[in-house]
Amino acid sequence: MDKQVTLRVARLSDASRLLDIYTPYIKDTVITFECSVPSVEEFQQRMVNIQKKYPYIVAERSQQIVGYAYLSSFVGRDAYDWAAETSIYVDPADRHGGIGGRLYQAIEDISRVMGILNLNACIGYPKSPDDPHLNTNSADFHHHLGYRLVGKFHDCGYKFGHWYDMIWMEKMLGDHPANPAPVKSFNDVRSVIAVKYNIK
Template sequence: MHDMIIREAACSDAAAIRSIYAPYVESTVITFEYQVPSVEEFCRRIAHTKERYPYFVAEQEGRILGYAYAGPFVGRPAYDWSAELSIYVDRTLRKKGVGKQLYHALLEALRKMGILDVYACIGYPEQPDEYLDFNSAQFHAHLGFEPVGIFKDCGYKFNRWYHMIWMGKNLAPHGKDQPAIRPYPEVRGEK
């Protein structure tokens, strides 16, 4: 997509981000959330994420096309060198390169922080149905992620049980005396 820019998300993007996310909640198992969060909740989530991790939007001519962000993996200090990723693209724009560009920007920002491994938690059907297919797993595999685990029948939505898989990707070598990661605001030069 030409003229598309990747930039940091702001609270002012919350309504557009919510409108992208809402169809995923309401008619898919790509997210296991049941209720679409409010604009205020999205603003809170953006601010909370940006305290330590990057949160990006793809924008073209003032329109938000998708968003991607990172967060802690598990949340204990020993896991600081790993991050969990999430990405959502306007469903009318899937397979047009928006997600790939968002992830490239996100992975580069995480490398600069010192993150070594990234993981994605992905809803996974036994067989594709009207709520979930294999597209997310295929997207991640195309970007070099590999399956690292499966939880069978762990998510219940639309009166059906779904699997959840984890896919992971290594970004940098693991060292014996690994330096601490730097929060994303510090990487950008903010204190």
């Protein structure tokens, strides 16, 4: 991992750069099931909604963002509060350099401080090994980080003229007590995160 890469909390002013990273995933892959590139304004609003409760972290090298990761609500019902969905995107030019693993480690550390117990990843999955738009790299990446497959939905996404499957993978971050403490918002623990994990 490049030691010159640092992590910090995303700002709304980062939206254009984050969208630049995200756009190739929309246009060229099925890593995201989104088919149309959102406007910068829509992307900013998504960031605002996420940051009301959850972390949104960017990785920088030489003051240039090279990747980002965030948590979001899993399903959205109160009983799911101790679970969260993960998302991560790394600049294609910087993939396989350890940035994804470092971002995910930060997300896991923050989740533990918040009191989140389950991390869930929704991942597009190819139906053939020679698919030009999707491979198993994302599933393999999550497996390497300790996620396990818990479900598969068949032919649930249509993109580039083909049907795609989707899998759910999960990682448990701790025990599940009979009376869990309420989950804290990221803003409530941000000062702790900054000191403990050096995320500005």
